[in-house]
Amino acid sequence: MPVLLVVAVLVFALLRLAPGDPAAIMAGDAATAEQIASIRAGLGLDRPIVVQFGIWLGKVLSGDLGESFYFRIKVATLIGQRLEPTFALAALTMLLAVLVSVPLGVLAAWRQGGWLDRALMGFSVLGFSIPVFVLAYLLIWLFSLELGWLPVQGYARIAEGVGPFLRHLVLPATTLSVIYIALIARVTRASVLEALGEDYIRTARAKGLPELRVLVRHALANAAVPIATVIGIGVAILIGGVVVTESVYAIPGLGRLTVDAVLARDFPTIQGVILFFSVVYVLVNLLIDLSYVLLDPRIRY
Amino acid sequence: MRRLALFAALFAAFTASAQDKVLRVVPHSNLNILDPIWTTQYMARNHGYMVYDTLFGTDEKNRIQPQMVEKWSESPDHRLWTFTLRPGLAFHDARPVTGEDVVASLERWGKRDAMGQKLMTFVERMDAPSPNSFRIFLREACGFVLEALGKPSSNVPFIMPKRVAETPADKQIDDATGSGPYIFAKEDFKPGDKAVYIKNTKYVPRQEPPSGTAGGKQVYMDRVEWNLALRDAQAQVNALARGEIDVIEQPAFESYPALQADKNVQVVNSNPLGFQYMCRFNHLHAPFNNQKVRQAALAAMTQEPFLRAQVGIKEFYRSCASMFTCNTPYGSAKGSDIQSKSNIKKAQELLKTSGYDGTPVVIMKPTDLAAIQKLPDVAAQLLRQAGFKVDLQAMDWNTVVTRRAKKDPPAQGGWNIFCTAWVAPDIWNPLANPAVGALGEKSWFGWPSDAELEKLRDQFARETDEPKKKALAESIQTRAFEIATHAPLGEFIEPLAARRNVTGFVTGPGNLYWNIKKN
Known part of the structure; x- marks a missing residue:
């Protein structure tokens, strides 16, 4: 709660102190200063900032995030409309990333210094370095324009069928997952490598356990806490960090909503979305902390 | 029911x-x-x-x-x-x-x-x-x-x-x-x-x-x-090429070569009159509260450099000496010599005799509006060549439209020049065109004040005879160029692309x- 209050105060203050007036954008290019002033008054922006903050905070505390200046729709409704695409994209991205990166990381650690390890390290550098939009355009060029397998853009809701839903998400999720594959694979490799040097691994091997069991049951399980931390932080960052991917693939998600709201100075929407992101961030961090108990029985709160 | x-x-x-x-x-x-x-x-x-x-x-x-x-x-x-x-x-x-x-x-x-x-x-x-x-x-x-x-x-x-x-x-x-x-x-x-x-x-x-x-x-x-979600210019072109969409209303200028090369795509100019660029002077504050300084700036701002930088495709732009759009009833070159037949040398001479004291000219440049973002750069360069001191300030478009409504001096958050674009019918007659209004602080941003110009506009509003209206429109334009209400920067088209x-x-x-x- 204190974290959210700090976020609320900071976001509100930053928006009001930054240059830009939603009334000027709403009025259009030919509007006069008087018309803009009239719109500003209609939006309540001519009141003292403290009064504006008090009104907004009062509404937020009663569960009302306010109404968009432009669409005159509840901010909660706008967020609701954009939630599914962003969460679907984030979930598929992390699923892809985890399914690919964790085994790769374990294998690279197991064969440290081998070709797989070197390839993975090389891929990681590439994955971190290549800008998301460049990768997106390359994938679109290959899979959509040349091969014609997948759509260039757009989003199909899951209610329209799993097939169209996945067809539209494969490319964006692949694009986004590359950087997370690189990150998680490196952390997994480092953690597993550390675990592989422990005495209990030598003991397990001395007992004649199969190598797969040694790697998964003993090495990976003991390396799980840092991996879970990275995955958790990745999820939290993803929710708010999908702007470029959503733009290139024309996915109407929360990232685009945030950018549009910022460019238009739609204060209630910006405040609502950032507050929502903060709640998600806090919740994800809480879940990560709680997961430690399951992953490492030595940890107790 | x-x-x-x-x-x-x-x-x-x-x-x-x-x-x-x-x-x-x-x-x-x-x-x-x-x-x-x-x-x-x-x-x-x-x-x-x-x-x-x-x-x-x-x-x-x-x-x-x-x-x-x-x-x-x-x-x-x-x-x-x-x-x-x-x-x-x-x-x-x-x-x-x-x-x-x-x-x-x-x-x-x-x-x-x-x-x-x-x-x-x-x-x-x-x-x-x-x-x-x-x-x-x-x-x-x-x-x-x-x-x-x-x-x-x-x-x-x-x-x-x-x-x-x-x-x-x-x-x-x-x-x-x-x-x-x-x-x-x-x-x-x-x-x-x-x-x-x-x-x-x-x-x-x-x-x-x-x-x-x-x-x-x-x-x-x-x-x-x-x-409304497909905003990325390259993604629009890709989607049109694949047939996922049927029409792009305004492709980015850099997208036209790819669009014209696609045999399944046509480029259609459904708005032949197109748009006009303009830069607006703030008449309230120095140095542009001085008519001679505004004239010097107008003389420096010849249209071709703006059009070449911003549009780039020769067949998509044209210089136009009229403030009321060329090829329309009130389109005329009357009174435009100060800009249309000028050059940097003339601008330098005018500036020397204007009494310009070196006050920096604050030009607002919107970095997020590709359609006009190069105009301020060109304006800055031309004005520097003419002898102005220029303070080119980058900001987003929302900040430009907020700041241009401020009547404060440039040093206190005001401005001297901003640029924009208009679709032809918004400016094609002296009553519709907000840039030639000269009612001082009641006018459109920039707030020129000129009794003679307003008197002519009033006569235009009352006149019912078309030839007389045309003559009045020419007089209005001549006066607007004389007091340099703004600098028209030429016209351009932005054809749509469709399957x-x-x-x-x-x-x-x-x-x-x-x-x-x-x-």
């Missing part, structure tokens, strides 16, 4: 077969305001053309033609105008369009639109003597009644139901019921994602062929979908979606 009729129409549209002809369009911007009277945003105007009808339209030759109006008459003293609506006009809720709806709509429009406000200074009263007619009583004759009623760009006097038009002019409407060729599917509107328009099957078009915003609005598509199976695009100031067929 009316709601039932509207619901039935929408239900029929929604349950139509999968064979429905759907036109998938990427509009030029986001649709975030649905009231085309409350705002001058072009997206709201284009939305208006889908949903509402107009009393008059402007055809491809820039002539005013009747649209909802069947016939009209003017008293010999030009003070009483009587209009009869054509039969069969109905709103989307099945209620007939009446003279009372028209009067209420015009009253609301007259409070917002610059030309409407001017017209209302002449209007004594308006009434509706019968359900299918309305009258305008003028205090004294004025020469732009039909031009105002048929104006094709923002704010267009769209006709709304009386109950909607009675919304205070400073408040947005909530109800998108119109009598136009399409019905707005409010339930399908997802801000930032898509807007959907369903064919109005009850719409009765005029019999004349479509021309500009006039003529028959024949609708061949069952549904038009505006894709080759889409035909029938109508020429107009915006993008109009009647008469379009998809094979």
